[in-house]
Amino acid sequence: MASTRVTLIGVTAFRISEVASLLGVSADTVRRWIDSERLPARRDEQGHRIVSGADLAAFVRSPADRGGTASSSARNRLRGIVTEVVRDGVMAQVEIQAGPFRVVSLMSREAADELGLEPGVVAVGVIKSTNVVVELPQ
Numbered sequence: 001m002a003s004t005r006v007t008l009i010g011v012t013a014f015r016i017s018e019v020a021s022l023l024g025v026s027a028d029t030v031r032r033w034i035d036s037e038r039l040p041a042r043r044d045e046q047g048h049r050i051v052s053g054a055d056l057a058a059f060v061r062s063p064a065d066r067g068g069t070a071s072s073s074a075r076n077r078l079r080g081i082v083t084e085v086v087r088d089g090v091m092a093q094v095e096i097q098a099g100p101f102r103v104v105s106l107m108s109r110e111a112a113d114e115l116g117l118e119p120g121v122v123a124v125g126v127i128k129s130t131n132v133v134v135e136l137p138q
Contacts, residue, residue: 012053013044019051023060024099033059076127078103085117092117096125103127 016034020027031049033039040055051059080098092112096103103125117123 013050014053014056015048015050019056021100022056076129078125078127080123080125082117082119082121082123084119085112087112094123096123098125 014022016027016030019030019039023030030039030051034041034049034051039051039059041049041051044050078096078098078101080096080101080103082094083097083102084093084095086093087109090109092107092109094105094107094112094117096105105125115123
């Protein structure tokens, strides 16, 4: 699939389809955000709506667009569906598919049981890490 990312005078900008892909929402949702002026956009030379990288980053960082969460120092929240739970006597391995991301958590079996984690349950993987590897896509 060809990239829909464009560069305007040294600033990275994204078309609606790439914004949707990056945020794990539909293109229609992105259009609604733009139409309601929650997400700034402008038109390129072909008339396509584009969002600057800086505007997209600000939108993602804004508290109003994060949804309600309990107070926590963890900032990485990936909402998805539990796809597999493997339990043994003491531990459980829980897999969550959050958009294009597969999140795997190891926890006590007791915690998995108390949360009622089973395939099909909607859950949020909350991630806090002091070691994050950052790569650029090819």
